[in-house]
Amino acid sequence: MAETDESEVDLHETLALQLAEVEMLGSMYPADNEFVLDDPCAVRMIQSYLNGQIKEEYLESRIGFTLRLFQEKAEKHVEMVCRLQHDYPVTAPVVFVRSSQLCRENHHKMNEDMNAFMQGLEKGEMYMLSVIQWLQDNLEQYLTAEKTVDKVEDKNMDTTLNRIWIYSHHLFSKIKRKDILDWADELNITGFSMPGKPGIICAEGFSTDVDEFWFRIRRMTWKRIALREKEEIEIGTDDIKNIRKFSNFEEKVFDVRCGKGREYHMDLGKFCEFLDSNGCRHLFNIFFGVDGKVQNPD
Numbered sequence: 001m002a003e004t005d006e007s008e009v010d011l012h013e014t015l016a017l018q019l020a021e022v023e024m025l026g027s028m029y030p031a032d033n034e035f036v037l038d039d040p041c042a043v044r045m046i047q048s049y050l051n052g053q054i055k056e057e058y059l060e061s062r063i064g065f066t067l068r069l070f071q072e073k074a075e076k077h078v079e080m081v082c083r084l085q086h087d088y089p090v091t092a093p094v095v096f097v098r099s100s101q102l103c104r105e106n107h108h109k110m111n112e113d114m115n116a117f118m119q120g121l122e123k124g125e126m127y128m129l130s131v132i133q134w135l136q137d138n139l140e141q142y143l144t145a146e147k148t149v150d151k152v153e154d155k156n157m158d159t160t161l162n163r164i165w166i167y168s169h170h171l172f173s174k175i176k177r178k179d180i181l182d183w184a185d186e187l188n189i190t191g192f193s194m195p196g197k198p199g200i201i202c203a204e205g206f207s208t209d210v211d212e213f214w215f216r217i218r219r220m221t222w223k224r225i226a227l228r229e230k231e232e233i234e235i236g237t238d239d240i241k242n243i244r245k246f247s248n249f250e251e252k253v254f255d256v257r258c259g260k261g262r263e264y265h266m267d268l269g270k271f272c273e274f275l276d277s278n279g280c281r282h283l284f285n286i287f288f289g290v291d292g293k294v295q296n297p298d
Contacts, residue, residue, distance in 0.1 A: 009087040011056065015046050018063055018084055021126050029067060038064035038083075062086060062175045067132070071139040076101045078110075078143075080135060082128070083179065085221055089126055092118055094179075094219050097135065102142060104208050110142045111215060161243050163191070163204035163231040164214055165283055169224040171199025172264075176220055177251060184249035187213050191245075192252045196266045200287065202280075204244055207232070228286050245278050 022043060029035035037043065042061035048054045064083040071077065078099040085091055095118065096111050117134050121127055171177065172195065180193050180201065187209040191202035203213050218225060233243055254270035268288070275281050285291050 009090050011059075011086055012050060014087050014090060016050055017126060018088060019043065019046060019050070021128055022063060022065070025065070025067065025128060034068050036066045036068075038066070059086070060174055069132070069135055069139065071136075071143050076143045078102070078135070078139065080132070083175070083220075089124055091123070091221055092121075093127055094216070094221075095127075095131060096216055096219070099143075106142045108211070108215070110138075113138070115219065158206040158208050159235050160207040161204060161233045161235055161240055162207040162210040163202065163233070163245070164210055164227055165229040165286070166201040166203070166214070166217065167226050167228045167287055168199035168201070168222055170197040171195040171201075172197075179220070180217070181249065181251065183213055183216055189213050190247060190249050192250055194252045194254070194266055194271065196256070196264050198287075200271075202246070202283075203249075204246060206240070229283060245280060 022037070025035055039061060042063050045054065045059065045061045046063070049056065049059050062084055064081075067080045067082070069078055069080060076099070078097050078101075080095065080097050083094040085093070095114065097107075097114060099107065102110065114131065114134065118127065118131060121130055171193065177193065177195055183189070184191070184203065187205065189203045189205045189209060191204050192200075193202075194200040201217070203210055205213075214227065235243060252271075252274060253266065254274065255267035257265045257267070268284075272281065272284050275284055
């Protein structure tokens with residue numbers, strides 16, 4: 001999904017539309033924990049920008065929210081999670097649905113079908129009511145006859161560890177970087193993200209969780225993003241902790257060097273050393289087409 005140049009977008013207009021839509025959704029879903037903003041301060045900051053109290057360069061926060069939808073006939077619920085770029089609705093929002101009451105197949109299919117529906121919506125028009133209506137009209141087919149699967153039992157059914165390596169043209173956005181960290185924590189993903197130009201992400205965990213993580217990542221707005229390598233390892237009777245190469249998920253920074261504008265680059269020599277220390281040195285060649293060099297200690 002190509003990035004839109006925000007300089008070509010009337011941010012005043014798009015942000016005003018976002019605030020109007022958020023206010024409408026808050027009125028439509030007033031119950032506690034029904035419509036929840038990720039960061040209420042983001043709304044206040046955008047309002048300050050629209051009022052001329054802050055300049056565009058200080059406008060870092062973006063609107064995100066979670067909407068809880070209940071399907072009465074099936075007596076089950078799902079959560080619709082949404083992130084809005086500043087230029088929404090000129091570009092599509094990042095939207096996905098999650099529910100512990102869905103099996104893996106139906107959960108994946110519902111998100112795929114919802115995003116296919118969104119691709120057919122006209123750019124520049126507000127999305128949320130159409131997406132919510134689609135979910136309300138179609139939830140039953142995904143939820144009916146589902147067995148509630150306990151999260152721990154579901155993990156025991158998953159016998160494969162996946163490790164994916166993602167390459168992006170760049171990764172600067174503080175919002176994207178926060179979402180990546182939050183989603184990794186939510187899905188029990190280990191690995192790392194390296195911001196800058198290029199941006200590198202490694203994610204490892206149960207195959208179902210890694211698939212969900214990649215599903216969310218690739219629906220963000222990117223200039224270019226690609227899955228460069230995917231490893232699949234059968235866990236068998238071993239503990240997944242013994243197969244993971246990383247003990248947690250964190251953002252890694254290696255001697256930042258400034259470039260043009262807001263661009264910055266990491267020290268690739270230090271990055272190669274980091275890969276080598278985690279038994280992943282061969283990935284350097286996959287990403288950059290050359291063998292990385294590790295400095296020998298004096």
